Amino acid sequence: MMSPLVLVVDDDPDILDAICDILESEGYRVSRARHGVEALQRVESERPAIILLDLMMPVMDGVTFAQHLHERPQDRSIPIVVISAEGNPQKAAAVGAQGYLAKPFDIDALLAQVAGMTGQEGATASPS
Amino acid sequence: MESEANERRSSFLGFVAHEVRNPLSTALWTAELLARMSVSERGGPRGEKLSAMCLRSLVRVRQLVEDHFLCERLDVAGIPVRLEPFSLREVIGGVVDRRPPDAVPVEIEVDDSLAVEADRALLERALDSLLAAAAADGGPVRLSAVVEDNDVRISFRGPKVLQAPLDDPRKGSPSDTRGRALALPVARRVAQAIGGTLVASGDGYVLTLARGPAYTPPLEPPAHS
Numbered sequence: 001m002m003s004p005l006v007l008v009v010d011d012d013p014d015i016l017d018a019i020c021d022i023l024e025s026e027g028y029r030v031s032r033a034r035h036g037v038e039a040l041q042r043v044e045s046e047r048p049a050i051i052l053l054d055l056m057m058p059v060m061d062g063v064t065f066a067q068h069l070h071e072r073p074q075d076r077s078i079p080i081v082v083i084s085a086e087g088n089p090q091k092a093a094a095v096g097a098q099g100y101l102a103k104p105f106d107i108d109a110l111l112a113q114v115a116g117m118t119g120q121e122g123a124t125a126s127p128s
Numbered sequence: 129m130e131s132e133a134n135e136r137r138s139s140f141l142g143f144v145a146h147e148v149r150n151p152l153s154t155a156l157w158t159a160e161l162l163a164r165m166s167v168s169e170r171g172g173p174r175g176e177k178l179s180a181m182c183l184r185s186l187v188r189v190r191q192l193v194e195d196h197f198l199c200e201r202l203d204v205a206g207i208p209v210r211l212e213p214f215s216l217r218e219v220i221g222g223v224v225d226r227r228p229p230d231a232v233p234v235e236i237e238v239d240d241s242l243a244v245e246a247d248r249a250l251l252e253r254a255l256d257s258l259l260a261a262a263a264a265d266g267g268p269v270r271l272s273a274v275v276e277d278n279d280v281r282i283s284f285r286g287p288k289v290l291q292a293p294l295d296d297p298r299k300g301s302p303s304d305t306r307g308r309a310l311a312l313p314v315a316r317r318v319a320q321a322i323g324g325t326l327v328a329s330g331d332g333y334v335l336t337l338a339r340g341p342a343y344t345p346p347l348e349p350p351a352h353s
Contacts, residue, residue, distance in 0.1 A: 012305050014154040014181055021178065022157065056146065058302060085149035086142075086299075104153035107160055 004118040005029045007048035009039040009065070010083065011057040015103075019052065019083075022107055023114065036060025040068055043075055049118045052110075055084045055091060066095035079117040083110075140313075142299035144196050147309045151188035158182035188307030195310035198253060202317040209247045209321050213340030216242045216273055216280065223255045232267025232286075234259060242273055243340035244280050246322045254318035254326075254335060255282075257311040262286040262332050264304070270332075280339050285332035294328055 006028050008019050013034075020030040031046050033039035035057045042048070051069075055062035062082065070076045081099035082092035092100035099113045115121045158178045162170055169175055201207050217238045224234050244251070262269045262284040270285045296313050303309065315335070319326040324337040 011303065012150050012154075014185055014305070015150055017177075017181060018154045018157045018161075021161065021174070025161070056300060056303065085146045085153070087145070087149075103149045104156045107157055 003027050003029050004049035004114075004120065005031060005046060006114060006118075007031045007033065007039060007042050007046070007051045009033045009036070009051060009057070009062065010054040011035060012054075015054070019110070022110065026111055028114065028118075034059075036062065036065030036068070039065050043069065043072075043078065047075075048078060050114060051078055051080045052083050052114075053080050053095075053097070055082060055086060055095075063091070063095050066097070070096055081113050081117070136296065136298070139298040140296040143297045143301055144192070144310070146299070147303060147307075148189060148192050148196075150303070150305075151185040151192070151307060155182050155185040155189060158185065188305075191307040192310060195257070195308075195314050199310060199313050199317055202321050205321075207250070207321070209250065211245050211247060211322065213243050213245045214248055215240070216244045216282070219248060219251060220255060220271060223252050223259070227256070227259070231259075232263040232269060235268055235270045237270070237272035238282075239273070242275070242280060244337045245340040246324070246337050250318045250322055251337075254315045254322075257308075257315040257318075258284045258326075258333050258335060260306070260308040261311040261315065264306075264308070275339060278339050279336050282335045282337065283329070283332060284335075285330070287331075294326060 006023050008016055008023070008030060009032075010016050010019070011034050016032050016034070020032060023030050031042050031048060033042050037060045039051070039053075040060075043051070053062045053065065062084075066080060069078065069080070079099070080095065080097040081101060082095065082097045083101050083103060083105070084091065085103040087102050089100045089102070098117060101110060101113065158181045162175060162178050162182065165175060170179075217236075217240050220236055220238055224236070259269055259271070263286055266287060268287070271282070273280055273282045294312055294316050297309060304311075312333075315333070316326050319335055322337065324335060326333060326335050
């Protein structure tokens, strides 16, 4: 069985690399996007199991991305976890996210949220 | 008026916090991942990649923290300013030489005899900051200086400089993944502290300083036979 695909959306290349490394080391498949427009394309072509979403990004920010996502019936059920350096959990609720992690968050907190929302609790994601 | 100033300051601090948290996150995560690896794994390609990311992120954090401390100290006039004449070319050369090896190239057009009157340490921070701001979208950066009346106008021009406003960035302002988001706030405060001005002009920035007495290089010591 394929491991769940996690889409990571952040404009900071080092943040993208680090989060993808964390997830891949736990057996998840990952896809990455630098802004909302790229993320919408990834969602359409790859259908991720969960989206880790930064809010402040160029081209299209996380709030606008979430609005577009929720307008697409086939994609609106994909869970979103907001990963933000803003320290404002209310914004996560405002975009209809299921989870919120304030940077710098613990690695284990990230893995727990991803596992919980992809049905991987208590197990390392199976390699593809 | 006071509440407006407080709101501006709070928004600026919110921006600084955002800028610091991103590289701080990467530094913490990569350090923790390295700590979880075996010694042999740490020496492998993944270990090397994570070490490089950790170091790069800490350099970003250091730059932001140093710049923010300088902004704060200049805001409360907590730095003694010592004005003295010196060679502009010599100071610029030192600043350019101390930049990291992967920094964009700088083309310098400054007469060797040109002198300015400024606080040397603060001017070095302003020059480094303005080079970073002018290189935000790539290089090379052209740095030139001309004399006008009794002032020296130092221009920083890049090929694609998207002029950023000289006001302090606010919460939500664009991020700088090089850790140089406070370059212009530093340069603006230094210019003010040393009696100069900073303006955005054309395809870059212009720092204007008081001209110093003509610079004469020190004489070579007599050769001993």
